[in-house]
Amino acid sequence: MKQNIYDNNVFFQKYDDMRNNEKGHNANDVIEIPTIRSMLPDLTDMKILDLGCGYGENCKYFIDNGAKQVLGIDISTNMIEIAKNNNKNDKIDYKVMSMEDINKLEEKFNLVISSLAVHYVEDFDKLCKDVSNLLEKDGYFIFSQENPVGTGTILNEECNNETKIAIGNKKYYLLSNYNENGKRLVNWNNCEVIKYHRNFSYIINTLIKYFEIIELKEPIPTEQMIKQNPKYINQFDKPYFLFIKVKRK
Amino acid sequence: MKQNIYDNNVFFQKYDDMRNNEKGHNANDVIEIPTIRSMLPDLTDMKILDLGCGYGENCKYFIDNGAKQVLGIDISTNMIEIAKNNNKNDKIDYKVMSMEDINKLEEKFNLVISSLAVHYVEDFDKLCKDVSNLLEKDGYFIFSQENPVGTGTILNEECNNETKIAIGNKKYYLLSNYNENGKRLVNWNNCEVIKYHRNFSYIINTLIKYFEIIELKEPIPTEQMIKQNPKYINQFDKPYFLFIKVKRK
Structure with missing residues (x-):
C-alpha cells in the first residue's frame, strides 16, 4: 500500500508549521541535511x-553543486507544489510519483538519493532492486531512514507510541x-x-544483494546543538537516524 | 587490555556449572551453536x-565435518585444559593465546571463526585486519557477538546492569x-x-575495510524453545546475538 500522509492537509499544515517555525534548528536542518550532504x-x-524529494531543497543543492540534471519525485502533490515554487530550476524536473513506481522510469542515473522516506516503503527488496536497475554502473544510492533501534521500540500490535516509560x-x-x-x-501530528x-x-x-556497502552513519546531536535546541535531548534519547551509502555492483 | 575472566576460578566454576546443568537447552546449545553452524x-x-575456542566443541565439529586441520586458541588455560580433555583430536591443536596476539601466527587459514568472543576485544579494527591477514584469498570470517542493540543498553559510566525497568x-x-x-x-556470575x-x-x-559482507543473522528463540526453557523470555527481551559472515576481499 502506498501511503500519502503529506497530502492529508491537517497533517501537512502541522508538518509545514514545524519545518518553518524551527527553520535552521530542527533535526532535519542540523543533522539530516548536513549528514546526507x-x-x-x-x-x-x-x-x-x-x-x-519533499520541498526540493536537496534537488536545488545538487544543481548548485554541479549536477547536470535532477529528477525529484514525491507522492505528495502538496510537496511537489512547494518544490516547484520554492526550488524551481531549469535543470530540475519535479514529478508526483511514488517510490513504489520508479520501475516505470526509463532514464538512468549516476546517483539515487532519498532523505527520510525509505521507512515508508513496505517492500524494501523491490525498492533496492528498482534503484539498482535505474543506476549506471558504479552509481551510488545514498539514503537516510529512521534508525532500526528506534523503530524497533514501536509495538507492532496497534497504533501506540507508548512503548516507553519516563x-x-x-x-x-x-x-x-x-x-x-x-x-x-505511530501517531504523528x-x-x-x-x-x-x-x-x-x-x-x-x-x-548486499544489489550493492556494495560504502558507509553507514548513525549521527547524534552535538552538545552545541542541544544547547541551541534542548528538545533534541528527548528526540535523541534513542537512535534516531541511519544513513547508508552503497554502490551498484 | 586483554581480559581473562575464564581463568578467574570462581567465575569459571559458575560458568561451567551453567553450561553443564542446562546442557542441551541453554542459549549456547539451542541458538548460538546451530546458528553459527x-x-x-x-x-x-x-x-x-x-x-x-572455549571447550573445543566447534573445533571437534569442524574435523568431524571434513576440515583438514584446526587451531583452537583461547586466553584461558581453564578452557584449553577442558578442550584438550573433552575434544582431543590429532588434527586439532589447542593453544593458550589471546585474540589480540593472532598477528604472531604464521600459518594461513581458509576460515576463521569466533563464537561469542569478539565483544571482549577492545580494538575491533586491529582484529579485523589481523584476521584478514591470516586468511587465504576468498577465505571466510564468521563470528557471533552480543547484539549491539543489547550492549547499547548498558551504561558506560560504571558497573551497572540496572539500565532496565521491569x-x-x-x-x-x-x-x-x-x-x-x-x-x-557488567556483572556476570x-x-x-x-x-x-x-x-x-x-x-x-x-x-568493509577488509571484507565483503556475505550475511548477517539476529536469531531469536522459537516458541518451541521458550516452552522448553521459559527463561529465554527474559534473556531475549532485547536482541541478544549477532552473527556475521564476511569474505576476505
Whole structure:
C-alpha cells in the first residue's frame, strides 16, 4: 500500500508549521541535511534522482553543486507544489510519483538519493532492486531512514507510541519487538502514520544483494546543538537516524 | 587490555556449572551453536582457526565435518585444559593465546571463526585486519557477538546492569548510550566483566575495510524453545546475538 500522509492537509499544515517555525534548528536542518550532504560524491555532471524529494531543497543543492540534471519525485502533490515554487530550476524536473513506481522510469542515473522516506516503503527488496536497475554502473544510492533501534521500540500490535516509560529525565524502551520486521503505526501530528521497521540484518542482507556497502552513519546531536535546541535531548534519547551509502555492483 | 575472566576460578566454576546443568537447552546449545553452524561453508580440506575456542566443541565439529586441520586458541588455560580433555583430536591443536596476539601466527587459514568472543576485544579494527591477514584469498570470517542493540543498553559510566525497568512481565531499557562506543562493565556470575559495545555502523564500516559482507543473522528463540526453557523470555527481551559472515576481499 502506498501511503500519502503529506497530502492529508491537517497533517501537512502541522508538518509545514514545524519545518518553518524551527527553520535552521530542527533535526532535519542540523543533522539530516548536513549528514546526507557529507556523504555525497563529486556531483559534477551527474544525473540524480531524489526519492521523496519533499520541498526540493536537496534537488536545488545538487544543481548548485554541479549536477547536470535532477529528477525529484514525491507522492505528495502538496510537496511537489512547494518544490516547484520554492526550488524551481531549469535543470530540475519535479514529478508526483511514488517510490513504489520508479520501475516505470526509463532514464538512468549516476546517483539515487532519498532523505527520510525509505521507512515508508513496505517492500524494501523491490525498492533496492528498482534503484539498482535505474543506476549506471558504479552509481551510488545514498539514503537516510529512521534508525532500526528506534523503530524497533514501536509495538507492532496497534497504533501506540507508548512503548516507553519516563522516569525523571530518562526514558526506557521496550525492545522485545526489534526482531519482528513489518508495519508499525505511530501517531504523528495527531494522524496515524505507517512506518516499516526492518532490523539491521534484514537491511544489510537486502542491500548486499544489489550493492556494495560504502558507509553507514548513525549521527547524534552535538552538545552545541542541544544547547541551541534542548528538545533534541528527548528526540535523541534513542537512535534516531541511519544513513547508508552503497554502490551498484 | 586483554581480559581473562575464564581463568578467574570462581567465575569459571559458575560458568561451567551453567553450561553443564542446562546442557542441551541453554542459549549456547539451542541458538548460538546451530546458528553459527548454519552459516559455515563446505569445510572439506579446510584449515580453520577458532578464536576463543572455549571447550573445543566447534573445533571437534569442524574435523568431524571434513576440515583438514584446526587451531583452537583461547586466553584461558581453564578452557584449553577442558578442550584438550573433552575434544582431543590429532588434527586439532589447542593453544593458550589471546585474540589480540593472532598477528604472531604464521600459518594461513581458509576460515576463521569466533563464537561469542569478539565483544571482549577492545580494538575491533586491529582484529579485523589481523584476521584478514591470516586468511587465504576468498577465505571466510564468521563470528557471533552480543547484539549491539543489547550492549547499547548498558551504561558506560560504571558497573551497572540496572539500565532496565521491569513492569509486569515487560522490561524497558535505556537507549541513550547506544551511540557511545567503548567499554562496558557488567556483572556476570558476581564478577565484573568488561565488554566492548560498538554500534552497527562502526561494526559494518570496520568490516568493509577488509571484507565483503556475505550475511548477517539476529536469531531469536522459537516458541518451541521458550516452552522448553521459559527463561529465554527474559534473556531475549532485547536482541541478544549477532552473527556475521564476511569474505576476505
